[in-house]
Amino acid sequence: MRIVAVTVLLALALAGCASTPRSINNVCSVFDQKQGFFGGWYTEARRAERKYGVPAEVLMATIRIESGFDADARPPRRKLLGFIPWKRASSAYGYSQALDGTWERYRRETGNVMARRTSFADAVDFVGWYHQTSNRTNGVALNDAYGLYLNYYAGHAGYRRGVWRNNPQMQKSARKAAGMANQYGQQMRQCGR
16 A cells, blocks of 8 residues: 555656646746755756856746747647648757757767756756857857847857848747746746745
C-alpha cells in the first residue's frame, strides 16, 4: 500500500511539473505554480541569469513569447491539398522553440549532452546561452530584450545581415518580447522576487 501511495504522489508531482502554467502573463503566478522539490522555475531562471548575465525577466519573456510555457510546443503542420496534415514549418520544439541544429550546437558547446527541450531547466539555460552568444557575436546588451529577441528570431547571421529591418513581423514579435520583459521585471519587483 505504501508503494502505491508513493507512486501516486510521484506521478502527481511529475504531472504538475509538465503542465502549462495558468496566468502566463504574470511571472509571479508562473513561479508560484512551478515550485518544485528542487527549487522550481524561479530557481532555474535565476541560475541561468547568474550563469549568462541575462536578466531572468528577459529569459522568461523569451520563453513566454516562443511557447507560452508549453513544453510540447511545435509549429503547426502545413496542409497538403488544403486539408491533409503535412510537414511542420520548422524543427522548433519545446519551451524554447529551439531548432534541431541550434539545440545540438548548444548541447555540444555547453557539454549538456543530456539536455531536453521539454525540460524547463534546460530550456531556460539554452535561452541564456543563446542570448549571451548574441551579446558576444553581435554586441547586443544582455538587458536589451528587443535586440536579443531579434537575434533569437532571425538567427545571429540573419540579425547581422539586418533581415529584421524589412520584416514587420519580426519587429512586432521583438516589441512584444521587450514589453513582456518589462512587465515581468515590474511584477518580479512587486512580488519580491
